[in-house]
Amino acid sequence: MELGDFRAEFDDALARNECLSFFCSCEIAYSGRAEAHLAQGDRMIFIKNDNTLLIHQPVGSAPINYMKAGGHITLKPVSGNGQKYLHLKCVTADLKEYLDVQIFRVHTFMHHKLEDGAKQELAGNERDMSDMLKENPHLISDDFKPLSREEHTKFGFIDVFGHDKKGNLVIVECKRYTAGLDAVTQLRRYVEKIEELKGVKNVKGILAAPTISPNAKEMLEKWGFSFKAVEPPMRLDRFNKSQKSLVDW
Amino acid sequence: MELGDFRAEFDDALARNECLSFFCSCEIAYSGRAEAHLAQGDRMIFIKNDNTLLIHQPVGSAPINYMKAGGHITLKPVSGNGQKYLHLKCVTADLKEYLDVQIFRVHTFMHHKLEDGAKQELAGNERDMSDMLKENPHLISDDFKPLSREEHTKFGFIDVFGHDKKGNLVIVECKRYTAGLDAVTQLRRYVEKIEELKGVKNVKGILAAPTISPNAKEMLEKWGFSFKAVEPPMRLDRFNKSQKSLVDW
DNA sequence: TACTACATCTCGCAT
DNA sequence: ATGCGAGGTGTAGTA
Numbered sequence: 001m002e003l004g005d006f007r008a009e010f011d012d013a014l015a016r017n018e019c020l021s022f023f024c025s026c027e028i029a030y031s032g033r034a035e036a037h038l039a040q041g042d043r044m045i046f047i048k049n050d051n052t053l054l055i056h057q058p059v060g061s062a063p064i065n066y067m068k069a070g071g072h073i074t075l076k077p078v079s080g081n082g083q084k085y086l087h088l089k090c091v092t093a094d095l096k097e098y099l100d101v102q103i104f105r106v107h108t109f110m111h112h113k114l115e116d117g118a119k120q121e122l123a124g125n126e127r128d129m130s131d132m133l134k135e136n137p138h139l140i141s142d143d144f145k146p147l148s149r150e151e152h153t154k155f156g157f158i159d160v161f162g163h164d165k166k167g168n169l170v171i172v173e174c175k176r177y178t179a180g181l182d183a184v185t186q187l188r189r190y191v192e193k194i195e196e197l198k199g200v201k202n203v204k205g206i207l208a209a210p211t212i213s214p215n216a217k218e219m220l221e222k223w224g225f226s227f228k229a230v231e232p233p234m235r236l237d238r239f240n241k242s243q244k245s246l247v248d249w
Numbered sequence: 250m251e252l253g254d255f256r257a258e259f260d261d262a263l264a265r266n267e268c269l270s271f272f273c274s275c276e277i278a279y280s281g282r283a284e285a286h287l288a289q290g291d292r293m294i295f296i297k298n299d300n301t302l303l304i305h306q307p308v309g310s311a312p313i314n315y316m317k318a319g320g321h322i323t324l325k326p327v328s329g330n331g332q333k334y335l336h337l338k339c340v341t342a343d344l345k346e347y348l349d350v351q352i353f354r355v356h357t358f359m360h361h362k363l364e365d366g367a368k369q370e371l372a373g374n375e376r377d378m379s380d381m382l383k384e385n386p387h388l389i390s391d392d393f394k395p396l397s398r399e400e401h402t403k404f405g406f407i408d409v410f411g412h413d414k415k416g417n418l419v420i421v422e423c424k425r426y427t428a429g430l431d432a433v434t435q436l437r438r439y440v441e442k443i444e445e446l447k448g449v450k451n452v453k454g455i456l457a458a459p460t461i462s463p464n465a466k467e468m469l470e471k472w473g474f475s476f477k478a479v480e481p482p483m484r485l486d487r488f489n490k491s492q493k494s495l496v497d498w
Numbered sequence: 499t500a501c502t503a504c505a506t507c508t509c510g511c512a513t
Numbered sequence: 514a515t516g517c518g519a520g521g522t523g524t525a526g527t528a
Contacts, residue, residue, distance in 0.1 A: 019272065019293060019307055021270050021272075021293060021359070022359075023268065023270075023359065023361045023363060028369075030506070031506095032506060033373070033425075033505095033506035033507095034371055034372060034373035034374060034483055034505095034506050035371070035372045035373050035483050035506095036369055036370065036371045036372070036506075037369065037370045038367055038368075038369040038370075039367040040367065041364065041365030041366065041367040042361075042363035042364050042365045043363065043365060044268060044270060044295060044363070046293060046295075046305065048305070048307055048308055048309070049307040049308050050307075050308040050309070052308065052309060052310055054305075054310070056295065056297070056303075057363075057365050057367075058268055058297055058298040058299075058363040058364075058365050059297055059298050059299040059301065059318065060297070060299070060301060060318070060523085060524085061301055061303070061315060061317055061318070061522095061523060061524090062505090062507085062522095062523055062524070064369055065369075065506085066310060066506075067506090068310055068506090068508085069308065069309070069310070097506075107361045107363075108359040108360070108361050109359070110270070110271075110272065110357040110358070110359050111357070112272045112291075112356045112357050114272060114291035114292065114293070114306075114307040114356075115290065115291050115307075116290030116291045116292060116306050116307050117290065118287055118288040118289065118290040118306075119287075120277075120285055120286065120287040120313055120314075121285065121286050121287075122283055122284070122285045122521080123283060123284045123285070124282070124283035124284050124521085125283060125519075125520080125521085126518095126519060126520085127519090152511090152512070152513090152517095157512095157517075157518075176282075176519095176520090176521095178500085178501085180501070180502070180503095181438065181501090181502075181503095182431070182435075182502085182503085185431075185434040185435065185437075185438055186431075186434070186518090188434070189430065189434050213500080213501060213502085214500095214501090215501080215502090216501095219438075234283055234284050279521070280521095281521060282520095282521035282522095283520095283521045284521095285521075309508085309509085310507090310508060310509090311507095311508050311509070311520095311522085314521090315521080316521095317521095317523085346521080371506085373506085374504075374505080374506090375503090375504060375505085376504085399526095401502090401526090401527065401528085406502070406503075406526095406527095425504090425505090425506095427515085427516085429516070429517065429518095430516090430517075430518095431517085431518085435503090462515080462516060462517085463516090464516080464517090465516095
């Protein structure tokens with residue numbers, strides 16, 4: 001696609017607040033929270049309604065460059081060093097971040113006004129897991145009595161909080177995947193804070209997750225906490241519902 | 250765009266391992282690490298060389314749905330309930346994750362073979378910050394003598410490790426942004442492990458970051474550690490280099 | 499492969 | 514706005 005034509009259509013689409021996407025050959029520089037440079041190559045570039053700008057290489061999940069919503073976007077022709085190219089620029093409102101793209105060739109370009117008010121519903125996150133543990137305390141232990149869930153304190157928030165028959169306070173930290181060292185330190189922080197706050201010493205810490213890493217287990221036991229193997233809820237759902245069709249959710 | 254035409258062109262482009270991007274009206278279901286559903290609306294869909302699949306709503310940085318590289322992608326026509334649509338499906342090789350997209354309308358479509366072997370150079374990450382502190386130990390204190398950087402141990406890795414003139418071991422944990430509770434617990438874990446490993450008690454913990462949150466500071470001081478205000482390196486670079494042009498990196 | 503921590507993390511929620 | 518933690522986190526580095 002000829003660069004002049006591209007520029008005219010780009011500006012027009014941008015002015016109408018459409019979404020834009022194009023494949024191009026470009027070179028990229030970013031300056032802001034870090035400094036980055038990417039040599040010339042083919043990429044796909046997206047610009048959204050809110051001026052979010054995403055640049056993707058032909059492989060990988062994460063964008064190689066991006067600017068968050070609200071940036072100021074411009075596209076200017078440049079002639080220099082015997083070559084012509086377009087300079088796509090995006091600057092944040094506070095002028096702290098810059099993205100500069102030298103566009104040498106545009107392979108294909110499309111733009112359209114997109115309408116979408118839908119929000120994704122999601123099941124099987126950590127919140128659902130703590131719900132499950134509060135509703136099914138036997139998954140933790142026979143004498144666990146949950147009192148609250150997602151208790152917010154100024155030093156963090158506790159997934160499930162309760163007590164046992166022996167009068168111990170019990171704090172449960174749950175993770176959907178293999179619990180690591182960070183999960184243990186997090187649990188420890190909560191336990192110590194509750195002990196301090198309530199002025200007691202009989203606070204039990206329980207880490208509930210499908211699995212735990214060896215080092216984390218070692219540290220957990222050293223601190224007198226315990227691990228309880230618990231599957232995250234949506235895995236159980238799928239097992240129980242035996243292959244219901246995915247399209248009709 | 251007519252759905253039949255789209256399908257033919259889609260299959261052809263996919264077979265040739267091109268990158269594909271299109272705007273469409275669709276409804277989405279995901280099942281795998283969680284269960285998700287997104288009602289009908291306009292989105293942009295990307296498919297990369299490695300079968301990475303990304304779906305973006307018209308606003309926001311993160312994809313609303315995605316499948317990582319290596320999935321098996323198919324597009325089939327469906328007639329049912331008096332309506333016709335296309336069923337875009339992506340399944341991981343281990344069959345543990347499914348993405349199902351009902352495509353009701355395709356607004357625009359493009360595809361092209363992208364060639365890109367470039368890798369991004371990036372400066373100003375945490376590694377650069379620990380480098381800076383090792384090279385300029387006075388940023389920590391006048392008597393800090395660094396010994397190693399990014400020391401890997403089985404219980405985590407320490408950003409900068411050294412000692413002072415009084416013979417204390419010194420562990421520096423650095424963060425590029427405001428240090429929070431997690432940074433303090435991380436530092437504490439390293440300090441305690443080193444004390445245990447070396448059988449000593451004189452290990453000083455220092456948290457180096459541009460700022461620290463109030464709760465984190467409270468916890469830091471309670472544990473006898475200290476905070477040192479340090480700017481991440483690339484901010485200094487920009488200040489020192491006084492506005493060098495961004496395009497010529 | 500598993501484990502660990504960073505990320506220009508992003509996002510949501512609560513203060 | 515800031516603080517805090519989850520995320521279908523993704524990604525890199527290492528044992």
